[in-house]
Amino acid sequence: MKQKAVSTERRLNRWGYVFVLPFLLVYFTFHFYPTVYTFILSFTDLRGLRSDFTLVGLENFAKLVRDPYFWGAVQNTFIMWGFNFAPQLGIALLLAIWFSDLRLNLKGVSLFRAVIYMPNLLTAASVALLFRSLFAYPIGPVNQFLQNTLGIYREVVRDGQVIYEAFNFFRNVTASRVIVAFIQWWMWYGHTLIMLMAGITSISSTLYESALVDGANSRQTTFYITLPLLRPMMLYILVTSMIGGMQMLDVPFLLTDMRGAPDFKIRTTSVYLYNMAFQGRNDYAYAAAISIGIFVITIILALLIFFFLQDRSELKTHVAKASEKKGGKK
């Protein structure tokens, strides 16, 4: 009798393969194989309309580490990601603390949150085109606002005379980078706010209650309860935002000339990858090397973040938890 029950269960468990088969087939054909193929191509000379290639060893990588345009793109990506992430986390954190403050008891929070999250769902390509139009030269809405409402012009001295002109934002490196960072911030800080608020909600309310009984004020509860306990969530946001930031593509790609104008200074690594693979020489092999370069940089950064920002004690509890889980499931 018992024997039969066991064999029935074994027979049933075989159905597991049927259920995961579509995933496995598609994963190995359309995700895993292309990843391996990218690795292989990065060691070849595949280029242009040809489909045959020969192995050239580490040639592409040797070129990559000495390519000033690649490192320039890495630098651009970091600068624009940083100028978006710092205000993104800062403002979202400030708002999350305000909204969870019972003494402040702010009204209209859910409507506000719904509205500032909205840009996150919009098509990034359309948003890029929209801001391209808004900051257009010479008569985009931003220039019109600056001139007609605020009376701000760009002053140019030409032949000894002062001429008042509209701003040509996309000719200026700093302005262009700030616009990209602004768009990224505009699209993502609502998302970060929602994550942080969820993190605060999951902090046990008894902590706040006992702090209140002990006579702690808002500032003390923020610095001694909320912020320390939000640390894992902030770490998670930092890592996911960094991984996403390294993939930044649609906005810097479409905002100017698809090559990161002005002077390639808003060209991110992903835009550079596109430029190499699908424009001009169609250097697929080099583009494959670039994508592996991006991947390696991302991994190194993620490890550095975990190594430096994760509490040692936190790390220990994580490890303990993980081994506990493993033991428990066995």
Place this chain on the structure above:
Amino acid sequence: MKSRQSALFIHRFICYSVMVILFVLAVVPIYLLLINATRSTAQINEGLSLIPGNNIAYNWNALTRRGFKIQQGFYNSVYLAFWMTLFGVYFSAMTAYGLHVYRFIGRRFLWGLILLVMMLPSSLSFIGFYQFMARIKLTDNYLALIIPTIASAGTVLFLRQYLSSILSMELVDAARIDGAGEIRTFNTIVLPIITPALATQAIFSFVGSWNNFFTPFVLLSTESKATLPMLVQKLRGDIYRTEYGGIYLGIAVSIIPILIFYAFMSRYIISGITMGGVKE
């Protein structure tokens, strides 16, 4: 006591001021977009306005005359997003159920794989994927966009977490005793139970594929297959240079469906963001 009250008042005043500024910052670009989509180029050049114009039909003609096939692009985007969502959500639910219910060899390995894949940046496989598609002649085919969604690691992760919190095995066993096959049990008993999670994932995957510009842009070459973001991208070109109203209208067309959708579903969407990510 009184000073504490006034301190609270000032604090609240600062909070509300910041909220108003951020609110305006979120709304103004979209508002300007919608307004300018209804104004002629001449009106737009005259200056800013917060009142709609009456040139929407003119702008529409200016756009469509220049080969901007809005209806076609709209249809293509809906078609693609529909199939990508259906395939992604159904097969992810299947995978999640398989991982949750059955104890088979390699199950732990597969689960680990899914967690690992979540962390890999999509650009890593892109060149290989493109070359592979070119070799099997699928580059200009919607299948190259639809089939890969069958393996959506993020959706599997989310649905499995949901399953483990809500599905009772007694229900599954009861269906088995009643003689239902395993696939039938999944389709008729399990799927209805996890509908809320399926809906959440469907929303995000629909919006995600609606917004996806890059993959279709690289893969598709036939003009009649272009999606809306691919059409919007064309507004950068020279032939629209003088048609500011038309450009705004073209951008607006790709954004308005999401705005309407969001207006009705915002509560659901916002609670969905944290459903998968936060809980352990």
